[in-house]
Amino acid sequence: MGAVDRCYVIDDFRAAARRRLPHGLFEFIDRGSEREASLADNVAAFMRLRLMTKFLVGLGERDPSTELFGRRIAFPLAIAPTGVAGLCWFEGELALAKAAAKARIPFTLTSTALTSMERIVKEAGGICWLQLFPWKEQDETFALIDKARDLGFDALVVTIDWLSSPWEQIALRLLQADRDVRVGKASANNRPRLFLPAPLATK
Numbered sequence: 001m002g003a004v005d006r007c008y009v010i011d012d013f014r015a016a017a018r019r020r021l022p023h024g025l026f027e028f029i030d031r032g033s034e035r036e037a038s039l040a041d042n043v044a045a046f047m048r049l050r051l052m053t054k055f056l057v058g059l060g061e062r063d064p065s066t067e068l069f070g071r072r073i074a075f076p077l078a079i080a081p082t083g084v085a086g087l088c089w090f091e092g093e094l095a096l097a098k099a100a101a102k103a104r105i106p107f108t109l110t111s112t113a114l115t116s117m118e119r120i121v122k123e124a125g126g127i128c129w130l131q132l133f134p135w136k137e138q139d140e141t142f143a144l145i146d147k148a149r150d151l152g153f154d155a156l157v158v159t160i161d162w163l164s165s166p167w168e169q170i171a172l173r174l175l176q177a178d179r180d181v182r183v184g185k186a187s188a189n190n191r192p193r194l195f196l197p198a199p200l201a202t203k
């Protein structure tokens with residue numbers, strides 16, 4: 001039985017990830033921006049939601065499947081794009097795509113993926129969506145869209161809220177702590193286990 005089999009609620013996954021991942025990578029996933037107000041609001045909003053329970057309505061046969069963009073999916077859920085999936089696990093994007101195909105739900109490949117679109121389609125299959133940060137270079141943006149369509153990607157998830165890098169104070173604090181160690185201002189014993197992939201570092 002692996003650690004994941006002992007995860008029953010989302011907090012269990014978080015604790016397992018904290019144990020396994022390099023510190024900086026865990027913080028990147030776990031933290032929000034600045035004072036993390038939106039993060040706290042989102043958690044509070046989800047805590048307020050309740051599922052409406054129905055009784056005596058014959059639930060022997062349940063079918064949560066639904067149709068989305070003309071495709072039948074087994075459950076009204078899709079895997080959202082996550083830029084660091086390939087760093088959290090060896091071939092993490094491929095693993096996620098295979099899991100999604102097995103569960104018959106869509107998988108969204110981030111445009112910052114470490115795995116090519118070709119490999120995802122060939123080795124995982126299933127319903128694949130591509131997430132796109134529209135670039136200034138329109139020709140290249142359209143070329144990417146054409147390629148995704150030709151490979152059989154079903155939908156585009158266009159991200160429009162990343163026009164500039166958010167103020168990631170957590171990342172900056174980690175980087176500063178690392179610099180302090182290097183210039184001798186702090187002891188190497190206090191050194192954070194820093195691991196921020198270059199494209200994710202803000203400075």
Ligand SMILES: Cc1cc2nc3c(=O)[nH]c(=O)nc-3n(C[C@H](O)[C@H](O)[C@H](O)COP(=O)(O)O)c2cc1C
Nearest residue numbers: 028029042080081082083084110111112131132159
């Ligand atoms: C670690 C992490 C990486 C993400 N990477 C991307 C990305 O590469 N592209 C993107 O469009 N959204 C990215 N997102 C945003 C998610 O796809 C999602 O829209 C967002 O987390 C809101 O969903 P949630 O409330 O379920 O977390 C990322 C989110 C997280 C937490």
